[in-house]
Amino acid sequence: MVLLLVATLTYAQQNTDQSKFRQLGTELPTPNTYRTASGAPGESYWQQRVDYDIKVELDDEKQKIKGTEMITYFNNSPHPLTYLWLQLDQNVVHPESDTYKTATNKLGERVSAGQLNGMLDNSFDGGHKIEYVKDGTGKALKFTIVKTMMRVDLPTPLIAKTGKIQLQIGWSYNINDRQNPALGADSRGGYELFPEDGNYLYTITQWFPRLAVYDDYNGWQHKQFLGQGEFTLPFGNYTVAITVPSDHIIAATGALQNAKEVLTADQIKRFEEAKTATKPVVIVTQAEATEKEKTKAKDKKTWVYKAENVRDFAFGSSRKFIWDAMGVKIEGSPVPTVMAMSYYPKEANPLYGHLSTEAVAHTLRVYSKHTIPYPYPVAISVEASNGMEYPMICFNYGRPEKDGTYSDRIKYGMLGVIIHEVGHNFFPMIVNSDERQWTWMDEGLNSFCQFLAEQEWDRSFPSNGGQARNIVGYMKADKEVQNPIMTNSESIIRFGPNAYTKPATALNILRETVMGRELFDFAFREYARRWAFKHPTPYDLFRTMEDASGVDLDWYWRGWFFTTDNVDISLDAVTEFRMDTKNPEIEKPLASKKSKEQLERDVTFQNNKRDLATTAVERNEALKDFYNSYDPNAPAPTDRERYEKYLASLSPKEKAIIEANKSYYQLDLSNQGGLVMPLIIKFEFEDGTSETQRIPAEIWRLNDKKISKVFAFAKPVKQVILDPQEETADVNTENNYYPRRPIPSRFEVFKQEGFTRGASMGSNPMQQAQQQKKAGSN
Numbered sequence: 033m034v035l036l037l038v039a040t041l042t043y044a045q046q047n048t049d050q051s052k053f054r055q056l057g058t059e060l061p062t063p064n065t066y067r068t069a070s071g072a073p074g075e076s077y078w079q080q081r082v083d084y085d086i087k088v089e090l091d092d093e094k095q096k097i098k099g100t101e102m103i104t105y106f107n108n109s110p111h112p113l114t115y116l117w118l119q120l121d122q123n124v125v126h127p128e129s130d131t132y133k134t135a136t137n138k139l140g141e142r143v144s145a146g147q148l149n150g151m152l153d154n155s156f157d158g159g160h161k162i163e164y165v166k167d168g169t170g171k172a173l174k175f176t177i178v179k180t181m182m183r184v185d186l187p188t189p190l191i192a193k194t195g196k197i198q199l200q201i202g203w204s205y206n207i208n209d210r211q212n213p214a215l216g217a218d219s220r221g222g223y224e225l226f227p228e229d230g231n232y233l234y235t236i237t238q239w240f241p242r243l244a245v246y247d248d249y250n251g252w253q254h255k256q257f258l259g260q261g262e263f264t265l266p267f268g269n270y271t272v273a274i275t276v277p278s279d280h281i282i283a284a285t286g287a288l289q290n291a292k293e294v295l296t297a298d299q300i301k302r303f304e305e306a307k308t309a310t311k312p313v314v315i316v317t318q319a320e321a322t323e324k325e326k327t328k329a330k331d332k333k334t335w336v337y338k339a340e341n342v343r344d345f346a347f348g349s350s351r352k353f354i355w356d357a358m359g360v361k362i363e364g365s366p367v368p369t370v371m372a373m374s375y376y377p378k379e380a381n382p383l384y385g386h387l388s389t390e391a392v393a394h395t396l397r398v399y400s401k402h403t404i405p406y407p408y409p410v411a412i413s414v415e416a417s418n419g420m421e422y423p424m425i426c427f428n429y430g431r432p433e434k435d436g437t438y439s440d441r442i443k444y445g446m447l448g449v450i451i452h453e454v455g456h457n458f459f460p461m462i463v464n465s466d467e468r469q470w471t472w473m474d475e476g477l478n479s480f481c482q483f484l485a486e487q488e489w490d491r492s493f494p495s496n497g498g499q500a501r502n503i504v505g506y507m508k509a510d511k512e513v514q515n516p517i518m519t520n521s522e523s524i525i526r527f528g529p530n531a532y533t534k535p536a537t538a539l540n541i542l543r544e545t546v547m548g549r550e551l552f553d554f555a556f557r558e559y560a561r562r563w564a565f566k567h568p569t570p571y572d573l574f575r576t577m578e579d580a581s582g583v584d585l586d587w588y589w590r591g592w593f594f595t596t597d598n599v600d601i602s603l604d605a606v607t608e609f610r611m612d613t614k615n616p617e618i619e620k621p622l623a624s625k626k627s628k629e630q631l632e633r634d635v636t637f638q639n640n641k642r643d644l645a646t647t648a649v650e651r652n653e654a655l656k657d658f659y660n661s662y663d664p665n666a667p668a669p670t671d672r673e674r675y676e677k678y679l680a681s682l683s684p685k686e687k688a689i690i691e692a693n694k695s696y697y698q699l700d701l702s703n704q705g706g707l708v709m710p711l712i713i714k715f716e717f718e719d720g721t722s723e724t725q726r727i728p729a730e731i732w733r734l735n736d737k738k739i740s741k742v743f744a745f746a747k748p749v750k751q752v753i754l755d756p757q758e759e760t761a762d763v764n765t766e767n768n769y770y771p772r773r774p775i776p777s778r779f780e781v782f783k784q785e786g787f788t789r790g791a792s793m794g795s796n797p798m799q800q801a802q803q804q805k806k807a808g809s810n
């Protein structure tokens with residue numbers, strides 16, 4: 033049997049050490065008894081514990097915080113400790129802060145006063161003012177403040193494994209204006225003044241001296257806080273008593289212990305109703321909150337909270353708060369009813385009253401399905417014109433216009449941010465990764481789950497992360513503005529795409545394209561289960577995802593997380609092959625047709641047809657002989673005989689291949705972007721049908737630059753398309769079609785006359801619709 037098909041032999045041109053499929057080696061730490069090669073905590077895994085008993089008072093007149101805390105520190109580590117490190121995050125807005133000093137900036141031709149202020153003003157008297165540090169018995173301890181960190185020296189070493197010590201610290205600080213560009217972004221919390229009614233809304237975060245993490249892979253994590261790398265903290269139990277003006281409502285981490293002392297009988301009754309309600313129940317109404325805005329209480333109330341097994345504590349406080357709640361049942365949760373709750377000023381209505389608590393509940397349900405059941409008694413969304421997360425509580429943006437209308441950008445932005453910030457309960461509040469080192473460990477994993485939750489909220493939710501095509505712009509950008517995902521939090525150049533969108537997209541591609549949903553979901557849940565209430569590293573994630581799924585992903589982690597390569601697979605050529613059947617009845621007419629076609633193409637033949645009326649043999653029949661009518665491609669009797677003999681020599685299998693009479697296509701592909709990826713190839717046939725084949729990335733294992741592969745079909749192919757659903761983040765789809773097709777582009781024709789740009793500026797579709805309705809034009 034002679035086939036025209038020739039298998040293309042591809043030779044590995046590179047030495048195996050350079051293969052994109054080599055196992056991760058030096059990139060991973062050596063497994064040990066704390067962290068195993070499977071990605072699970074090892075038999076000697078340990079982590080520190082720290083409990084807090086805090087009393088704090090909020091001064092609404094001077095915008096100050098003053099507090100005392102009793103810290104109980106448990107040394108579970110196998111090492112004696114001679115000092116402890118604490119975080120003083122408020123020092124990020126200290127006048128001498130490195131954040132101010134190391135911020136780079138430039139003056140353009142036009143700079144607003146606000147921008148200039150943001151660059152140069154460090155006059156705010158911010159930062160933790162430490163009053164004292166004492167041991168449990170009241171004996172003063174020596175402490176040294178190192179910018180945003182504080183070392184407390186212990187008179188005797190805290191013994192390994194069973195050591196326990198109490199510290200008492202007194203402190204205060206001035207609360208910053210959260211909306212001041214010089215202060216707001218880095219301090220995460222602060223106050224907002226509402227000039228129309230003269231009231232403040234406080235979000236009190238990163239507010240008490242907090243023990244740093246001491247662990248098996250960092251020792252002390254006391255890297256300075258510059259603003260980007262959030263924080264990492266040990267787990268423990270909290271009792272916090274917060275004293276505020278008596279007309280304030282507090283939203284806080286944990287369960288309220290003294291409802292009868294701080295809430296009215298009506299509020300308590302409404303709260304009880306909310307537990308079994310199927311939609312949010314308003315506990316403090318807008319009318320009640322608006323009434324309170326008019327006066328300022330002189331007396332005070334103390335709200336007491338307890339929170340177990342959390343890594344931090346935050347709260348919001350204002351007399352402006354409207355408050356609603358709804359009970360949520362989470363299958364498998366140790367808490368029978370989780371209270372999804374929202375607190376917001378009237379300025380956030382109608383959006384927050386309508387959607388916030390529902391979004392909280394939705395987030396808990398979807399995330400619990402994909403990770404572990406939500407284990408805490410409350411989950412709170414506070415409207416505070418920014419976005420930041422703490423255990424059980426987060427602060428979110430999303431404020432409508434004064435007339436109550438809002439744009440789709442505000443609506444979906446608000447839903448996205450609530451899902452995102454509530455979602456942070458899972459990463460990093462429960463699966464407690466080190467944010468100061470790896471932003472993507474919480475932001476990326478959380479943005480991925482956010483995408484899942486958004487798509488379960490609404491099929492057409494305009495999600496930012498997750499969809500492969502949305503990361504293309506970043507991944508094809510200049511390499512100078514890109515870092516690998518595995519870059520320290522403070523050194524990331526483009527924070528959003530690098531630490532949020534790219535890892536989220538990378539995980540979604542694993543789920544939809546590389547591993548499939550079933551294997552991915554099982555492995556991802558296993559990672560969350562293994563590391564819930566523990567401190568995972570990226571390597572524990574990488575290892576667990578492989579260990580639980582049975583899919584070798586080393587090539588994927590290396591390409592997507594350790595490099596800035598992108599995906600650009602080019603379909604360079606498609607060559608059609610046909611098998612020589614040896615059947616003279618088929619092959620000879622074909623050959624005859626081909627030679628006639630060739631003659632017809634010939635330029636001299638064509639021009640002579642035009643220019644010569646006749647040729648010599650046409651003019652004179654006598655010049656002709658046998659060969660003027662002989663067709664070398666006409667089947668001869670001997671051909672038939674030879675073919676019968678040939679058929680008799682074939683095995684049944686060989687005969688079947690020949691009789692199938694298929695069309696064969698060789699696809700030549702090249703890897704232009706660097707990342708090896710699965711091939712998703714759609715074949716569109718001439719009869720209008722199509723077929724998609726999915727080929728694992730390992731097709732690139734012998735040559736990661738150029739490969740060829742043959743496909744056979746019973747019907748002719750018209751078009752071949754690579755990655756037809758845009759699921760691989762291919763940065764150049766122009767070379768994904770064979771034959772190539774024109775790149776779609778759209779011209780926008782601006783009509784000069786009668787076109788007034790900005791005629792509808794400042795209004796949103798909702799507002800326009802309402803105005804139209806009012807005008808009766810509808």
Ligand SMILES: [Zn+2]
Pocket residue numbers: 452453456475478
């Ligand atoms: Zn986040």
